[in-house]
Amino acid sequence: MNDKYDIIVIGGGHNGLTAATKLAKNGKKVAVIEKRQALGGIAAGEEFHPGYKSTGLIHDTSTIRMSVVKSLNLKDFGLNIEEKRPNTTILGSSGECIELSDNIEETCQEISKYSNKDAEAYKDYRSFIASIRPFVDGLMNEMPPDLIKLGTKDLWTLLKKAIGLKRLGNKTMLEFLKVAPMSVADFINERFETEFLKAGLVAPAIYHSYTGPWSSYSTLNLLLWECASANSIIGGPQALVTALEKAAIAVNVDILTNCGAKQVLLDDNNEVMGVLLADDKVVQAPIVASSCTPLVTFYDLLKPNQIEYSLEHSIKHYRSRGTAVKVNLALNKALSLNGLSNIEYARTGNSIDEMEKSFDFVKYRKFSVTPILDIHVPSVSSPELAPENHCVVSVIAHFASHELEGGWSEDPKKVFGQNVIQTLEQYSPGISNSVVGMEVLSPQDLEERYGLANGQVYHGEHAVDQILTRPIPSCMRYSTPISGLYLCGSGSHPGGGITCMPGALGSEAILKNR
Amino acid sequence: MPIKSPFFPRTSQLCTSMYWKEWAGYHAVSSYGTLHDVEYFAFRYSAGLLDITPLFKYKITGTDSASFLSRVMVRDISQLKIGRVTYCCWCNEDGKVVDDGTVMRRGENEFFVTSADPCFSWFSRFTRGYDVEVNDISDQIAGLAVQGPTSRDILKKFCDVDLDSLKFFSTTSAKVKDFEIYISRTGYTGDLGYELWIENENALTLWDLIMDYGKSYDLRPAGLAALDVTRVEAGLILKDVDYYNALHTLIEDRMSSPYEISLGWTVNLERDPFNGQAALKAEKQAGSNWAIVGLDIDWVEIEELYNRHGLPPEVGSTAWRDSIPIYVDSSMNKQIGYATSGTWSPILKKNIALATIEKKYDQIDSKLQIEVTVEHKRHTVTATVSKPQFYNPERKTSNPVKS
Structure with a gap:
């Protein structure tokens, strides 16, 4: 470790590593400092019970951007990607199953077991997604234009976006403009009739958001996810982290783990001059890129008098409320869901209204009695994660308030864990008897372990305002009002999930400005 | 309905003129008598007693x-x-x-802040990350200003502290009878003077003490009209008159x-x-765009102007706070600022004003023109730029030499 760098990246998650590697590839001397022993942040695999490992806090690797994978040559570093989204089974509470796959014909056949009308509707739905994808990808994969300076280039970008919208064709354009602000419940109800299928389709719109299916603008969340979800990383998020680490080391990024940042140091002109580490060592750098949440970056890493009130106020009101609990289960046999074994990804929900009722609990600082489950069984494709013939089930369960009434002590965690198992019992009778180990991570645990403010996995909710000017208008292009301080985490455009895009675009912003 | 200060039972008896003003939501005496000049001269030659409870x-x-x-x-x-x-x-x-x-x-960790506007919400914005508590004690604490050359001698009569040693802009607690007060050697008259801070329940006792001991020192209750003359003489600016709270202005131009x-x-x-x-x-x-300066308005030219109309010179007896244009020259073609408050200074025998002018014109002793309206017609007279502080007696900051 040196005591001087061009750039210090705070946080060794997938975005921090992406930013660091991109910067180092451009000749910068870069250090990544990570508080935890393991790299990867929410993408890091963990042994949660002796002999049982998870592959990361979140399951979904389908939104990884191939542009980043290519530009960092991650395949050369062992990343194995299938360029299709993984099969996901939607479970109904009366034993129904629909497997959504990348193959639309096959999926329609699955759906037609329950409704021919829905099978047709699904085909239309997928073709609508396919037609808006180029436009949406354009929005999400580029740096937002500078609306303040509004130079020629920014005007050109805006014009291109407008042309892109028009090029969807009048019918699609108008449909897109109509549905994007709708509630996802209205949007899906307009098209489909089978209740458990509708629930499964809307689910990605509400994951990690303070949003129920009836919340307005929730369709936008769904469309963004549908357009982005196109790949699958073999080995899950941890495999991405492993490749990113190798790529970073190959371009001489100094990676320092067990190395928390205590403070971003500013000089007399309030410009970045380095980082004070947890062990009180100082590392100098004129640029610091933080992949921490905006709240941590501005509230914990800077002294209160170093940020102006208007910035503090915006950050304070940047909505970042955790709504999910992570439950890792170690089972002594394979998991079967609605009679099917070898399911790797599954979703529950049963009906839109049940999901909405489940969401209601967080409004009143409670948690859902019958949570909605986002299920991943990583040991199906990676049997080494569990002892032979055993399995690992990773569940992200919605909804649970980050500010639970009475606090997240052991008791409510136990109760919520039981709620999850009871809910699983509907799909996998007798599962409770095969549970040999269990880890429940409340939003508070997620905050403590990963530094996620309020346990908000996406570093800030996905809501239309927080997508358009993410995280806040004065920081929406990765630079901040503090000279030399940049953001490169999920709190920046295009947001949370495993995309690596905030890291990539954040590093681009740094390279452009200097 | 305006609030009554804890001193209202006394001030309302004494205010025979019925000249009241509203000050921060309180009834405040403008002048106790129909003319404020006696109160002004008390500030300058003996002592004036002013209720400053409305401060936040x-x-x-x-x-x-x-x-x-x-x-x-x-x-x-x-x-x-x-x-x-x-x-x-x-x-x-x-x-x-x-x-x-x-x-x-x-104390090491105790401060007392006074302000003209309510500032609790503003201060509270900045408390994150500090071990600090902001308490609005505006309506628990009453304030009295005792200002003027005899103020020290009056207070010495009943305070147990060494006021002869209390320096300008120092503060101390003091025991009076069976209660505690805070005394600060501060004020808004630009003269020797003190401000006294006291719990509401003891306010009237303190008032009575000061009035009793003050009798032999020609102390008088004084109102805001007299204060206004003294503060212009002292060059002390006033919010909402000489400048505006940036949080309350509608346009950026009014911020300073x-x-x-x-x-x-x-x-x-x-x-x-x-x-x-x-x-x-x-x-x-x-560099800044604006500056506040003092203006010494030429009296002879004013006399001449009035004379042209066959009138004796007129000047208001109280301080004024209208915005009056300031020009580079008498053609009145180029306005470079505006006076914000002014007064005839009885002690200096000068017609003075405080003005905001473009910074490049703020050289001391340079000559500008100020608008004067005589017989409904606008004219200008010469105004000489000075420091805002016109009056600054030595006793304001000095302490008696110990014998």
């Missing part, structure tokens, strides 16, 4: 109170010694003044930086970040 008052406590106030104020309050008082202003993040007032350090309102001397620029620091550093480097 805050108690700031906690181990970080000094660093908290240093962040809020333009002055480095952490340097303020215990028992000392400082006058300063506080800015928004654009370096524009929000309010001005005094900060007294009563400390440098533009003669409070540049209160700014400690090179230190830990404070509200408005970056903007103030930039302004310090680039």
Whole structure:
């Protein structure tokens, strides 16, 4: 470790590593400092019970951007990607199953077991997604234009976006403009009739958001996810982290783990001059890129008098409320869901209204009695994660308030864990008897372990305002009002999930400005 | 319905003129008699007693109170010694003044702040990360100003502290009868004087004591009209008259930086970040657009103007606060500023004003033209630029030599 760098990246998650590697590839001397022993942040695999490992806090690797994978040559570093989204089974509470796959014909056949009308509707739905994808990808994969300076280039970008919208064709354009602000419940109800299928389709719109299916603008969340979800990383998020680490080391990024940042140091002109580490060592750098949440970056890493009130106020009101609990289960046999074994990804929900009722609990600082489950069984494709013939089930369960009434002590965690198992019992009778180990991570645990403010996995909710000017208008292009301080985490455009895009675009912003 | 100060039972008896003003929601005496001049002369030649309860008052406590106030104020309050008082202003993040007032350090971790506008919400914005408590004690504490050459002698009669040693802008607690008061050697008259801070329940007892002991020193209750004359003589600016709270203005043009309102001397620029620091550093480097100056308005020219109309010269007996245009020359073609308050100064025998003018015209002794309306016609007379402080007696800051 040196005591001087061009750039210090705070946080060794997938975005921090992406930013660091991109910067180092451009000749910068870069250090990544990570508080935890393991790299990867929410993408890091963990042994949660002796002999049982998870592959990361979140399951979904389908939104990884191939542009980043290519530009960092991650395949050369062992990343194995299938360029299709993984099969996901939607479970109904009366034993129904629909497997959504990348193959639309096959999926329609699955759906037609329950409704021919829905099978047709699904085909239309997928073709609508396919037609808006180029436009949406354009929005999400580029740096937002500078609306303040509004130079020629920014005007050109805006014009291109407008042309892109028009090029969807009048019918699609108008449909897109109509549905994007709708509630996802209205949007899906307009098209489909089978209740458990509708629930499964809307689910990605509400994951990690303070949003129920009836919340307005929730369709936008769904469309963004549908357009982005196109790949699958073999080995899950941890495999991405492993490749990113190798790529970073190959371009001489100094990676320092067990190395928390205590403070971003500013000089007399309030410009970045380095980082004070947890062990009180100082590392100098004129640029610091933080992949921490905006709240941590501005509230914990800077002294209160170093940020102006208007910035503090915006950050304070940047909505970042955790709504999910992570439950890792170690089972002594394979998991079967609605009679099917070898399911790797599954979703529950049963009906839109049940999901909405489940969401209601967080409004009143409670948690859902019958949570909605986002299920991943990583040991199906990676049997080494569990002892032979055993399995690992990773569940992200919605909804649970980050500010639970009475606090997240052991008791409510136990109760919520039981709620999850009871809910699983509907799909996998007798599962409770095969549970040999269990880890429940409340939003508070997620905050403590990963530094996620309020346990908000996406570093800030996905809501239309927080997508358009993410995280806040004065920081929406990765630079901040503090000279030399940049953001490169999920709190920046295009947001949370495993995309690596905030890291990539954040590093681009740094390279452009200097 | 305006609030009655704890002194109202006394002030209302004494205010035979019925001249009242509204001050921060309180009934405040403008002048006790039909003319304020006796009260003015009390301030300057004996002592005046003024109810200053309507000021907003805050108690700031906690181990970080000094660093908290240093962040809020333009002055480095952490340097303020215990028992000392400082006058300063506080800015928004654009370096524009929000309010001005005094900060007294009563202990390592206890401060007392006065302000003209309510500031609880403003101060509270900045408490995150500081071990500090901001308490609005405005309606628990009453205030009395005893100002004038005999003020020290009056207070010495019933206070148990050594007032002869209490320096200008120092503060102390004192025991009076069976209660405690705080005394600060501060004021708004630019003269020897003290401000007394007291719990509401003891307010009337204190008033009566001062009035009793003050009799033999020609102390008089005085109102805001007399105060206004003294504060213009002393060059002390007034919020909403000589400048505006940046949080209350509708347009940016009405906002002012400390440098533009003669409070540049209160700014400690090179230190830990404070509200408005970056903007103030930039302004310090680039230069300010405006300056507050004093104007000495030529009396002979005024006489001549009135004479032309066959009139004797007229000048208001009280201080005025209208905005009066200031020009480069008598052609009135180029306005370079405006006077914001002014008065005939009985003690200086001068017609004076405070004015905001373009910075490049603020050289001392340079001649400008101020508009004067005589017989419904607008004219100008010469006004000579000076420091805002016209009157500054030695006794204001001195202490008696010990024999």
